[in-house]
Amino acid sequence: MTAASPNPAREVALRVLTRVLGGAYASAELDRELKRAHLAGRDSGLATQLVYGTLRHYRRLNAALTPLLQESTRDSTRAVLLAGAYEKFVLETPVHAVVNEYVDLARGGFGPPGLVNAVLRRLERLPNVSALPEWLEAELQDAYGSQARAVQESLLEPQPLWLRLTPEGVGALRGEGSEVEEGYGDVYRVSLSRPLGVTSAFKSGWAQPINPASFACVLALGEVEGVRVLDLAGGAGVKAAMLASRGAQVTSVDANEKKARPARQNMGRLHLKAEFLTADLTRTPSDLAPAQLVLLDAPCSGSGTLRAHPEIALRLTEQTVSELAELQAKLLRACAPLVAPGGTLVYSVCSISASEGPAQMQRFLADHPDFAPAPLPDLLVPVTERGAGVLTMMQGGIDGFYIARLQRR
Known part of the structure; x- marks a missing residue:
């Protein structure tokens, strides 16, 4: 029996994460990869979740992985392990599925399959490490005082899509099946039914992120x-x-x-x-x-x-x-x-x-x-x-x- 190919969403996520670890910005790289890959809506959502979720939890994930890796471990291998650890501990994807999927991805050129297999199986938990460096956490505390903890916790949540919409834009998006919720004035919180660039609201000039x-x-x-x-x-x-x-x-x-x-x-x-x-x-x-x-x-x-x-x-x-x-x-x-x-x-x-x-x-x-x-x-x-x-x-x-x-x- 031929083994199933890795989910293309995960492959997209790993390409993006590899470049981000090398100094690139996630939003631009993810947009570029999603346009190239032409993923279905659900897969596009998974790729986005893996990229941003891994980066939001990076400090805890990296702290767990660092003792098991050499300093010279290349970025693509780290990307495989970071995303795999994110799925295992944060998304709570079954361990066997995580290991099988990311070992297959490693075979595709992201890193040594044996190393990926061993490290993902060996990881038992994530350390209790702050999502922010100590100095930045102090800045947050200084800025928001008693509300700083709630602010920091919110940083781990997915970012909504905000669009400044004309009335025509609101109607067009809802007509295409998107959810448009009240926000602040004419800046709305939106859940799209399709990529923003192909919506009639965006193409007609009725929407601006x-x-x-x-x-x-x-x-x-x-x-x-x-x-x-x-x-x-x-x-x-x-x-x-x-x-x-x-x-x-x-x-x-x-x-x-x-x-x-x-x-x-x-x-x-x-x-x-x-x-x-x-x-x-x-x-x-x-x-x-x-x-x-x-x-x-x-x-x-x-x-x-x-x-x-x-x-x-x-x-x-x-x-x-x-x-x-x-x-x-x-x-x-x-x-x-x-x-x-x-x-x-x-x-x-x-x-x-x-x-x-x-x-x-x-x-x-x-x-x-x-x-x-x-x-x-x-x-x-x-x-x-x-x-x-x-x-x-x-x-x-x-x-x-x-x-x-x-x-x-």
């Missing part, structure tokens, strides 16, 4: 209709698109020229318009006129997006956070002159770190007496006050964003 906390940065500017807005460090242009959808005249500026093309394409898909410029924002661009409304969504550690991007916890260091805080300070200094007198600056980062949020604002305000904290409008999502701004509550799939609104005299 965005976390409610990220959309709150746009809301922090207040009324934007008909107003010129500078979207600084605009990246992929999602916030620029959301500003344009609210009637703003948007100029989005980023140092990376490569990001402008997909940003323009997405803007076209949404039937919106914005200007995209490339400039080094660590220096004040001399040819960019000040505006009444300025959003600086600064590059940051991403520690507020750990639920959606659990690989961040594998590679983020305190040194990296310090370096990013210095970059943010440079950006704030350079961008301050781009806020017209009487205008508003919104500073945001998808980080829970004090040095990137409240301490950053304290430092900026001390050096810029012409700026003062201003009240925030309703951001729709739950928040906790942090210095001159607020931190969105990192629960229920909401990312942790620090948001401050400043007025220039």
